Amino acid sequence: MPIPMRPDSLEIAILLYDGMTALDAIGPYEILSRLPNTAIKLVAKEPGLVVTDTRYLALNATDSLTDVPTPDVILLPGGSAGTMKITQDQAVLDWVRTAHANTQWTTAVCTGVFLLGASGLLTGVEATTHWASTADLAKYNARYRPARFVQSGKIISAAGVSAGIDMALYLASQLRGEQVAKAIQLAIEYDPEPPFDSGSLQKADQDTVQQSRKLLRSWFLDGFQKFFPDQAIPKL
């Protein structure tokens, strides 16, 4: 039995696609799906399973993009080579553009922001993204602002992967008030205590940065061979 929605109900569409990073979407999902009087739509080009970038986990898209043309909020997760692939998909970019014209908030996590870029929506916008991809913002005429998340008009972009959790708490406060956001923060006991302090380029030592870049490159190349089987592997 569907839960009856009040007139001020919200529809939040989270885009899923092959090669996306799971936590980019699921961090925010864990917060946004707990908002009162709010429906989450997990949308993809076609309903069904999408496989995340590290290959083991598949998430189920419940709706196609055309089923959810005018959500109140959209959230675009990032990824690696899979994101490069989907930013070339005109049907997806058309959906992003049309949806954005009607949203209250348009949000992106990590390299998901390049879906906005490829849709022509980043010109003159202040934004952030994963630390390894910040230089690419200039390609879309966006201005990089180093921050955990950046609001620019109704567009909110978050830094890499886990930054989506912080961004979603802010978004929750904008949608349903700070009191609700704080109650959800407590419900998911989001009082982080990372055992190491190497979560940003500024804090990590040089060996960690070097090894992290090497890992990112290997994951990208893995994905590239999957998503662009006919293309020569790019020099990085």
Added chain:
Amino acid sequence: MPIPMRPDSLEIAILLYDGMTALDAIGPYEILSRLPNTAIKLVAKEPGLVVTDTRYLALNATDSLTDVPTPDVILLPGGSAGTMKITQDQAVLDWVRTAHANTQWTTAVCTGVFLLGASGLLTGVEATTHWASTADLAKYNARYRPARFVQSGKIISAAGVSAGIDMALYLASQLRGEQVAKAIQLAIEYDPEPPFDSGSLQKADQDTVQQSRKLLRSWFLDGFQKFFPDQAIPKL
């Protein structure tokens, strides 16, 4: 083509079940699935989709419990009424017990620790869980230690939901060394900056605590009606 595994390869089984909390599993997954020379098995009683506690998202289990009898590491996510249901499933408890006898590490997030309790594995163990459920540890003769995550022998338990991310970073360092764990922390840019400081019972104001308890109760009752349709709703 399967990736060839070296002799020191690790198999990590993450349990999935209806009514689990998505982030309990996906936070750790995002870290553990990036470990070198490691295979993740997403196991459930039967392969296929499980629906998470907030109802929109389904995750795909690739293997049945009997397919993965002796993983090197197990990770048990929590949830609300769905966790209450699965802690009564003897086939699942049997798998937990047998797997635990052979693991290098047995780990649980949030109320997932009660799967260990119901399997008889918490007697005399120091553990933590979600702040709203700490009193239940005594039912299983465990000793509550207030911490983001607690190691007691080879059992590691994490506090509520998001605490699994911190725990998984520690686990990653134990499995593959601190340098690898730190490189993955940077790769997922885990440098948290929650916009509010209400993620623990100690830090949240009384209104937030009260509203959070109210939300937790409503989610539990929703789930209870789903998982125990023939039972009277418990007084809370």
